[in-house]
Amino acid sequence: MELYYTSHVMPQLSPRNLSSGMAEAHQAVAFQFTITPEGIDLQLSHEALRQVYLSGLRSWKKRFIRMRNSVISGAYPASPYSWLFAVVAILATMYTRSDPSMGLIAKIQEHLPVSESLSVQSQMVVLALLLGTLLWFSFIFTMRLCLRQLLSYHRWMFELHGKISNTTKVWMVLMKLFSGRQPLLYSYQASLPYLPVPAIKDTLRRYLESVQPLMSAAEFERTTTLAAEFENSIGSRLQWYLKLKALWASNYVSDWWEEYVYLRGRSPIMVNSNYYGMDFLYVTPTPIQAARAGNTIKAFLMYRRKVNLEELKPSRIPGTVIPLCAAQCERMFNTTRIPGEETDTLQHLQDSDYVAVYHRGRYFRLWVCKAGRLLSPREIEFQIQRILDDPSPPSQGEEKLGALTAGDREPWARMRKQFFSSGVNKRSLDCIEKAAFFVTLDDDEQGMMGDDPTGNLDAYAKSLLHGKCYDRWFDKSFSVVVYKNGKNGLNAEHSWADAPTVAHLWEYVLATDAFQLGYDGEGHCKGDIDSTLPRPQKLTWDIPPECEEQVSRSLSVAQALADDVDFHVFPFRDFGKGRVKKHRMSPDAFIQLALQLAYYRDRGTFCLTYEASMTRLFREGRTETVRSCSNESCALVKALESGEEAEACRRLFRLASEKHQNLYRLAMTGSGVDRHLFCLYVVSKYLGVESPFLKEVLSEPWRLSTSQTPVQQMELFDLVNHPEYISCGGGFGPVADDGYGVSYIIVGEDLINFHISCKYSCAQTDAHRFGAHIRQALLDLLAVLDTDQKEPIRSGKTQAKKDQ
Template identity: 55%
Template sequence: MAEAHAAVAFSFSVTQEGLNVHISHDALKGVYLSGIRSWRKRFVRFLNRFASGVFPAKFWSLGLLTLILLSGALLGYDVTCGFNAKIHDAFFTSQSFLTWMCSYTITCTLIWLAGVLLIRYLLKLLLSYHGFMFEPHGKISMSTKLWAVCTKILGGSNPQLYSYQASLPRLPVPAIKDTINRYLRSVRPLLCDADYDQMVKLSDEFSVTMASRLQRYLVLKSWWATNYVSDWWEQYVYLAGRGPIMVNSNYYGMDLLYHQPTSKQTSRAASFVHALFAFRSTLDKENIKPIKVNGVVPLCSAQYERIFNTCRLPGVDNDTLHHWMDARHIAVLHQGRWFKVMCYKNGQLLGPKELEEVFETILNNKSAPSPGEENLAALTAGDRIPWAQARNQHFSNGVNKKSLHAIEKSAFVVVLDDEEHNLSEEDCTGLSNYGRSLLHGNCNNRWFDKSFNIVFFANGRLGLNAEHSWADAPIMSHVVEQALGFEYMHLSYDSDGKVSGVATVRPVPPQRLAWSISDECQEVINTSLALARNLADDVHLNVRAFKHFGKGLVKTFKMSPDAFIQAALQLAHLRDKGHFALTYEASMTRLFREGRTETVRSCTSEMVAFARSMEDPNSTDEERHTLLRKAADFHVSQYKEAMIGKGVDRHLFCLYVVSKYLKLESPFLQKVLTEPWRLSTSQTPHQQEMAIDLKKFPRFLSGGGGFGPVADDGYGVSYIICHENLIMFHISSKSSSSETNSDRFGDNIERAMLDMKDLCEKMKGKAKR
């Protein structure tokens, strides 16, 4: 192929006249610029790491300190109180002016470093305080105000993305007794008296036999490791799973709901890909402000490191995550054919106009897929062991290895899909089909192992499918928000829907990836495809826009919108199934270094009491409202405790891992870890660090995203509180289950939300009278 020949820097041939050497100056220039870019990136990373290592101090403060001490010495004042003399005597024998200057330089550096360490230690102590989270709204204590002022002062100015990493506290290990008590409290409303007594007995046996021994290992790990949970969570919950990650682990995200800048597929792809690379460039330079809670407490930014150039690689026993330092290309899938697209030329990122030309070239390419290529991606949708074996056997050398490497190393995968998904404010029936396409597609047109796939539909809509092990959904949500914001504010389209502007360089043509897939490998691909399609066909997804009200109205009830929705989910589940279920709500632990998630067990005794009161004709509105407020307040408190490391599930999970290492069997831990989450919920964050004002740009509303059901007879519910008057719900279940129906559950959620609104408005009206 022509593009492959252009990549060869030199070649030679032997003729009758002798050795004939051919040198490609363009290729050599490309190699040179690539090296320059790589070393520049490493140098910038080194400087950033050095700056983050001394943050919040600035390098100019070292020069200022040196100037002060030297000025004092020249005026006859020993500001160091004899410390410099000791340094001089320790390192030098001469009494010359030069040696004294050197000793002062060493002294200033040591004093400055000691000051840096002291400030960082004090900052870590301040960031270890979490009492501010439990202050009553609008009634902040004086001690918390003083803490906030000190934290802001010591927190420095103009931090980079990783500036606070070393100052973040470690995740604490809760006391065994506290965790067991919280666990027993969480399961009490779900168990009859006999089952609850049995669970209490199991917990008591665990406490007096092996709990202390297991706890000691965890405490030791918390002292030694950065985070005592995250590495085991990634390894055993995500990478050790041998079943399909499609539907079961990967999640999806949607485009803006009511803003579609163009209907041209290639134009939208060009603009958004350019926006993603622009964000990656900012990320590489670490010029992103860390997200702060209440503008004071920074969240851990460690998960941002693996957004781009990352892929999950299958293994027979367990998978691994591989991250490449850099990748200047993307992998593009269109009609079963794979292409490698270079997004840089001569070290410069291609503009949207140049990328538009590349994508149009791919769409105009009418070549047929190679044998086995069309369904190749189905390997990533099926079971992990057959995929690992096939990768080792059929993709370890030759063109297959080279082409597979191009996909796995790519910055991300772009899918140019033939489907269309039209959405409107009046008709949202297409939302569910849109969500299903992003969740699993045709099972052969998403590379589910990649950190994320961006899917561009034929009518200009986009969405994503993300692998879960490398990071949690808020990170990917932040990336997409930033890219959408960049496109929304800085990129434009002409009247025909094409990218505005003129191409300034000629892009490298897309390279068609070559494959030589044997019949034996094709059988494995077809088996994985059949399994994946059975899994996808069993997904019942209902995506709906709840427009009756949003967080604006709920806040007038002086209630947390998240707690309000969780109460509605419990009421909806009671009406849907006639009973309650163990409920999972994801919270984050990023207040700690390398923190990821913790579980909030939302089905509490308070939530159960409220939901039952709504179905009890003998309950008064006053009683129902009182129970709702009590349930919401306890949920908020429980959510905050999970955020500060006082959750239940991650602690018990790590105790279970230690027990397996020690080859100890615990009936209590075994029981806890095998309980099914029949209602799994998660809130997608919105507007994390977005400069776009929704009051000025009300159409910049995300559709959120969702995930597959966790239990065979349960529901998965993702929701995003988009704005003052809109909440999106993504409800999944399995069609094969006779107990669940996502459409029915969505109706019950909507009914519960409206009933609770009427209750709160009625009580609010009575309070005014």
């Protein structure tokens, strides 16, 4: 009898690769022993044992680096070396027989338990260590407290450009002094201020102001009465509980937001929650699918290494030293959303040495490390090509298994518990869920190409958002999609982080792929290939008929949802932020007002508008809502549509822009409306009390949901010498069944890319029609700023009638 113990699962072999597979299988054997009548014949593979040793060494190196970084970040804004300075300084004063501690040294010496057994010199050293460490911790605490107070100052955001107060000038100097040098990624975390709880009367006042233009006089009076009753009854009680939580928790919003807005949702996360990011708009670095996958995967792993080693610089507000919270980076890789019958959970691992790959209905494990090093892009390309060339068919029920992650959450949770909790299915599912990230090798070709580039760009967006509804793993923190023609993109799960965090990652990947890693003259990745690499491991499944039936039902639900999504993506090249900034106006405010004008022309009315704003100025901050539809924006739209004089429209334009900027600043600095009301509602549910006001507020539909994708690392791209390497940004599905989802990215000085979504099932919405309204609204608003004549402004609607 012979027993074999292997360090890897044996690869599946076919006649085509039998000889190479046998060689790899031989190398995979770590040790082998044979039981014979003469005893046990033991054979060791030195190469395999070397791999085990190198893997362990790599693991311990990572632990050491994490420990070192924890010490550095824990001491920030002071330096760990300042501890040695404090100890030496105390020791020096003791040798000079001076007592800077004002008697504290003597008190410590009296209570030192081993003082009698130590020499005088040793006692001085111990006392210096104790007192120096105490002073060092006190110094760190004081520095951190001062930095937190400085970061709590937000008045600078509300000051006019060029009119900085003396207080802000002093604050800027102190910020530079207390910010320290060369902070790591998480260095600022302990110094960030906590998100404040706004006064309830201020939140209610801002809420009423935001809904006034959307209601009749009678409706507004009724809502005002409800708000007053809420404030005078249970409002103060709910506010008290919320303030108590704010004293205890690091962020009074984020955990509830993650739990109740994302993880407790039982409807599909595909389309409804997940979002996507696109490749370069006009170029594809290589047409070879395996090569593009090789560089892309390598770039992701390089970014992960930077996150693990905290080599990324902390994100800051552009043009300032003000840091943003980096907590969302912690769960970027090795993270999966695990379905539950009542609520989902997030599973995060410290590390993972492989990625999960999907191709033509088969799932593979692709190892990305060997002998303690990351594979080169050329080696990853080689392994990807092996997957592309693998002729093996999918197992029974394997091809469309991913549809479980695209359908309703409760059936997926039941199937996972019933059929994936043991045996081969558990091992294969664990492989996917514990992978660094998920990769789909898509057989379709996508991009802005062919005879219909506009239509193909729309199809590209839909493909990234939902694909075939079974060829993505929507539960992974993100899934990378590489198409047959070399185009790529990604689909991101929303609960663990917001779009700016993923956008920062995606910018790095695109720039590293094109400008740092590059390709050879034939379009292949650069580098050498280790021919002894074990083949990617094909995962095996045993899917019973009952599970297959649920896969079909989930696929039907997901397919109906995907087929209902109408998408339109278009680049606006007539002008960009450069032209807008010449008029001393915020580009974001300009676009938001254009969206208000476009929606009014599209639907003939105004609606509650959601614009995403970040609260990452605070610890563990996520997002807040800017209610972009205001009294001022409505007045501007009505003036434009009624043909008022240009001067009057310009004045209203300035007022609306300033109002929007103020709303955005309030949201960023913790004085928004919606997160506060959301948390008050959660507290009311915990207490078992009903509030007609809160119930009504949280049931209001967001028929226009908007978000800007920020460009955070413009230095990585050279738009002067390589203007064609432009990111197209990303988008998301519609929030309301009868509304629009609009994402936009401002690239350089002369380009704005728009991503518009709605539902075919709503007869009142049309993505292409709304896109045309946006384009015309942008042109009309610029005409308001450009014209100097006191003449009526002709709207796009009026101009169209005259052209007819």
